[in-house]
Amino acid sequence: MISRLRRVGRLKKRVERAAHSIEERSRQVTRRGLQGGLEMTLIALARSPAFYRLVDEVVQYLVHHPDVEALIHQQTSSFAIDAVDELRATAARADTAFDRMVIALRRRVTAK
Amino acid sequence: MTTRAPFTDERRRALEQLGASVPLVPGLISRWLAFLLDIAVMMLAAVASTYLIEWTGEFFRLDKFPIGHRIVDVTSRVTVLLVWLLYFPLSWTLTGQSVGKAILGLRVVRSDPRHPSETKLSLPRCYLRVAGYWLSALPFGLGFLTAVFNAEHRTLHDRIAGTRVVYQPSQRSKYRRG
Numbered sequence: 461m462i463s464r465l466r467r468v469g470r471l472k473k474r475v476e477r478a479a480h481s482i483e484e485r486s487r488q489v490t491r492r493g494l495q496g497g498l499e500m501t502l503i504a505l506a507r508s509p510a511f512y513r514l515v516d517e518v519v520q521y522l523v524h525h526p527d528v529e530a531l532i533h534q535q536t537s538s539f540a541i542d543a544v545d546e547l548r549a550t551a552a553r554a555d556t557a558f559d560r561m562v563i564a565l566r567r568r569v570t571a572k
Numbered sequence: 573m574t575t576r577a578p579f580t581d582e583r584r585r586a587l588e589q590l591g592a593s594v595p596l597v598p599g600l601i602s603r604w605l606a607f608l609l610d611i612a613v614m615m616l617a618a619v620a621s622t623y624l625i626e627w628t629g630e631f632f633r634l635d636k637f638p639i640g641h642r643i644v645d646v647t648s649r650v651t652v653l654l655v656w657l658l659y660f661p662l663s664w665t666l667t668g669q670s671v672g673k674a675i676l677g678l679r680v681v682r683s684d685p686r687h688p689s690e691t692k693l694s695l696p697r698c699y700l701r702v703a704g705y706w707l708s709a710l711p712f713g714l715g716f717l718t719a720v721f722n723a724e725h726r727t728l729h730d731r732i733a734g735t736r737v738v739y740q741p742s743q744r745s746k747y748r749r750g
Contacts, residue, residue, distance in 0.1 A: 548602075548677045549579040555599025556586040562720055563590055 579677065580739050597725050598678050598737055600716070609672030614659050621651040660705075661698035668693065669740065683726070683736040697733050704729025 505511045522528050584596050625648045634640030663670040668679040668691070680701070681691035693701075708715025708728040715728030726736055 544675060544677075545579060547605075547675065549582065551602040551605050551676055552579050552583040552598075554601040556583050558599055558601055559587065560590060 595724060596739065598676070598739060599725060600719050602676050602678060603719070603725075603727075603737060604716075606670070606672035606676040606678055609675055610660070610670045611672075613671045614655055617655045617659070618652040621655065622648045625651060660702050661695055664693050664698040664701065665695045673737075674740070677740050678737050679740040680735050680737055683724075683730070683734055693733075693735065697735070701729050701733035701735055704732035707732065 580596060587596065625644060629635065629640065629644035634644055637643075660670060664680050667674075668681060673679060680693060682693055682697070684690065704715075704727075708718075719725040719727045719730075724736055730736055
């Protein structure tokens, strides 16, 4: 009975090892296949004049599309306006702190 | 459409809390920052114009002529001098704002009690103000510090030229989204 259990245990380990090995191998094959496919696709795209024409067309479309232009303009100006507003607000806060300090100093001098 | 600049609201509230007779005018730090920005702009303009003149000289191969180098050198110096001589007076007289003041939302206006509605600065007055800068700076910058002891934060050059610096009303609403 004990010897049979040992045999079953050994067999189970072998099966598990084999399963791991198959899994690892299939993963490697898939990765290699995907990499190869991707490389082939990229090479084919790089050689294809149609692809460059398409990219040119997309870029031209984006450059000349009024919505895209407006969006870029809006984002840029909005960012600049926010930065200027923040600078002004910080400077105004610093002014107030400085004024507060001067007023306190003056009051102290007057009190003495 | 002009409205009050939103960033001044916080300052106005703070000054009211202080309970002092401090009018809503820009303080020394805003003005100092604006001045630093203006100096940076002038330096950039001077450097850019010098490079431009040098490139032009190279393009036309002026170094082949006996006085070519001299021409480029003199032109560069004159341009830098013009930048320093014209930047402040022209920007103040045209818009009341230099680049630094525009960024900080400040404006130089005429401060004449006899003509309170006239805020535009004449060119001679602007030159007087620029000269006042040097006078303010000369006694260890004490002329600038006079703004601390003055409710309207007027410096020596402001008093000399009869000007004051105020917050520029906001004209932002038309550029804002939404």
